Amino acid sequence: MALAMTLGMALPAAVSTRAAQAAAPTSATVDHPPVDRVTSFDNGPRSGRLVALTFDADMTPGMLALLRRGAVQSWYNREVIDVLRAERVPATLFLTGLWASTYPDDARALAADPLFEIGSHTFDHAAFRTPCYGLAAASDHGWELDEAQRVIQAVTGTSPTLVRFPGDCYGQDDVYLARQKGLKVISGDVRAGDAFNPSATAVANRVISQTMPGSIVVMHLHGAPYAPKTATALRQIIPALRQQGFEFATVGRLLGLLPAVDQAAAVQVFREAESSLIPFSSAIGPLAALKRHPGALVRSRPGFWLRLLRLPYVLWIPGT
Numbered sequence: 001m002a003l004a005m006t007l008g009m010a011l012p013a014a015v016s017t018r019a020a021q022a023a024a025p026t027s028a029t030v031d032h033p034p035v036d037r038v039t040s041f042d043n044g045p046r047s048g049r050l051v052a053l054t055f056d057a058d059m060t061p062g063m064l065a066l067l068r069r070g071a072v073q074s075w076y077n078r079e080v081i082d083v084l085r086a087e088r089v090p091a092t093l094f095l096t097g098l099w100a101s102t103y104p105d106d107a108r109a110l111a112a113d114p115l116f117e118i119g120s121h122t123f124d125h126a127a128f129r130t131p132c133y134g135l136a137a138a139s140d141h142g143w144e145l146d147e148a149q150r151v152i153q154a155v156t157g158t159s160p161t162l163v164r165f166p167g168d169c170y171g172q173d174d175v176y177l178a179r180q181k182g183l184k185v186i187s188g189d190v191r192a193g194d195a196f197n198p199s200a201t202a203v204a205n206r207v208i209s210q211t212m213p214g215s216i217v218v219m220h221l222h223g224a225p226y227a228p229k230t231a232t233a234l235r236q237i238i239p240a241l242r243q244q245g246f247e248f249a250t251v252g253r254l255l256g257l258l259p260a261v262d263q264a265a266a267v268q269v270f271r272e273a274e275s276s277l278i279p280f281s282s283a284i285g286p287l288a289a290l291k292r293h294p295g296a297l298v299r300s301r302p303g304f305w306l307r308l309l310r311l312p313y314v315l316w317i318p319g320t
């Protein structure tokens with residue numbers, strides 16, 4: 001199976017191919033032409049009720065320049081995160097390296113939150129294939145991926161295993177390149193259209209009407225002026241999809257890939273154990289996650305094993 005060759009792994013039930021998509025791309029949905037037989041994860045299994053909300057944190061050198069000279073107040077739509085946290089909705093956040101380095105404290109906090117999974121959105125949001133919404137062409141595709149990994153790892157301590165290409169514009173070579181670097185390419189089957197759309201209701205209706213089991217919904221985290229109504233739309237989207245019986249998951253969980261949420265939860269318990277003596281009851285969830293996903297230990301940072309050795313001691317102190 002061509003897809004298995006491309007991604008080199010066991011496949012979930014419903015991974016679509018671009019070639020199978022009959023509709024011609026339009027300016028609203030352009031990603032990459034379907035004729036190039038590029039494969040990617042557009043969605044998860046259609047048989048369940050899981051769906052994944054994803055948010056791209058774009059940052060081009062031009063966006064950074066606008067921020068630096070005060071023409072834009074912020075490229076971080078904190079309200080999106082506030083809504084997700086308040087509603088306890090897991091999400092996958094695709095960060096550009098430039099965004100992570102611009103908001104290091106926020107990027108670190110997001111990566112440390114078990115609710116969120118961090119993916120790469122390349123270093124500075126250059127296009128891997130042009131034309132692509134007017135984005136500048138990436139001159140070195142490998143560097144874009146490597147530099148994003150380096151920066152995101154340095155800032156957050158997390159090394160992404162998922163990548164979404166800017167504008168979703170890429171070629172088959174880029175899928176192979178990403179694979180060589182241990183990255184799985186994540187596209188999506190529902191585009192919220194929140195970029196440059198001033199109507200929250202229009203964005204919400206689009207997502208609510210197009211989402212089906214296994215959907216990966218593409219939205220944005222950088223806020224106004226480029227994506228002004230994402231959070232407002234989200235307040236409509238979450239209850240509406242729940243009412244339809246959908247359950248939210250990270251892309252990793254949806255696709256049965258790296259259980260990043262549980263990994264983060266497992267890491268979090270050690271952080272807590274380090275900083276204070278935590279109630280045993282609050283450690284049960286993360287410990288159960290760790291038991292289910294022992295690979296989290298292997299992927300952890302240096303010092304993790306030492307903390308592991310200390311954990312039982314901390315947990316068994318009664319009354320602390």
Ligand SMILES: [Zn+2]
Pocket residue numbers: 056057058121125165166167
């Ligand atoms: Zn983007």
